[in-house]
Amino acid sequence: xxxxxxxxxxxxxxxxxxxVILFSLVCLLPFVLIISASLTSNHAIIRExxxxxxxxxxxxxxxxxxxxxxxxxxxxxxxxxVTIIGTCLGLFCMTMAGYVLSRKDFKARNGFSFYIYFTTLxxxxxxxxxxxxxxYLGWMDxxxxxxxxxxxxxxxxxxxxxxxxxxxxxxLYESAKIDGAGDFRIYWQIVLKLAMPxxxxxxxxxxxxxxxxxxxxxxxxxxxHKYQLQFYLYNVINSSNFMAQMGISTGVxxxxxxxxxxxxxxxxxxVTGPILLLYPFIQRFFVKxxxxxxxxx
Numbered sequence: 557x558x559x560x561x562x563x564x565x566x567x568x569x570x571x572x573x574x575x576v577i578l579f580s581l582v583c584l585l586p587f588v589l590i591i592s593a594s595l596t597s598n599h600a601i602i603r604e605x606x607x608x609x610x611x612x613x614x615x616x617x618x619x620x621x622x623x624x625x626x627x628x629x630x631x632x633x634x635x636x637x638v639t640i641i642g643t644c645l646g647l648f649c650m651t652m653a654g655y656v657l658s659r660k661d662f663k664a665r666n667g668f669s670f671y672i673y674f675t676t677l678x679x680x681x682x683x684x685x686x687x688x689x690x691x692y693l694g695w696m697d698x699x700x701x702x703x704x705x706x707x708x709x710x711x712x713x714x715x716x717x718x719x720x721x722x723x724x725x726x727x728l729y730e731s732a733k734i735d736g737a738g739d740f741r742i743y744w745q746i747v748l749k750l751a752m753p754x755x756x757x758x759x760x761x762x763x764x765x766x767x768x769x770x771x772x773x774x775x776x777x778x779x780x781h782k783y784q785l786q787f788y789l790y791n792v793i794n795s796s797n798f799m800a801q802m803g804i805s806t807g808v809x810x811x812x813x814x815x816x817x818x819x820x821x822x823x824x825x826x827v828t829g830p831i832l833l834l835y836p837f838i839q840r841f842f843v844k845x846x847x848x849x850x851x852x853x
Contacts, residue, residue, distance in 0.1 A: 654716030719754025
């Protein structure tokens, strides 16, 4: 019976590994296709479509994206700065909110939790939000408009609250109180260390939001020097498409000959590359953070 059971176990593992490998390859396929297309001649893409291996190798897509490298680097700097500051401040605010809402001795926690949850169901709308940012707060063409509105995301606050509630037992609060620790010291020295998987998970979600944000720039930023990377590249591709359709000459290169298709793929690589490099460093926290609280013990 033991030998038979071992045989079934090995068979199950072989099938499971095969399914996981195939699923991983399917998930990896679109990204490989994007890389290949970004390194393919624009005429080859139009004529033959997309291939996993470039049929005509060309860097014209990247050359078009980095035609004005100082502007790309400036947009990179704006996005990186907004992402780092917004993620750090957002994590500080949301971990504090999650810590307070997870404490049973905070009597108003249910009322505040309902208020936060209520905002996920109903909102004031786009026009009141725009008026608040521009007219009453005066943040037009300001970095505040890119950072502050996303600092306290309701879903992430609720997620952080559940992480802390699962990771930090109430007995630990009582023990720290007996030893003379205050609320902020408990938060800073105990909660943040024990809730690190949850913090990494929420931090990744928040960083992805700031990095991929283009709507805030389109709404509140008129100064081209303050464009985020996503919105800058969005304008570049729109301008190239417009010029390609009109057939207007730009400098030494005809707009109609601009590599619009390969440039789109090159832009995708330029945008996603840095954030993909971030993921391996927090993967172990991210996986643990997604499963924390699923099993009580």
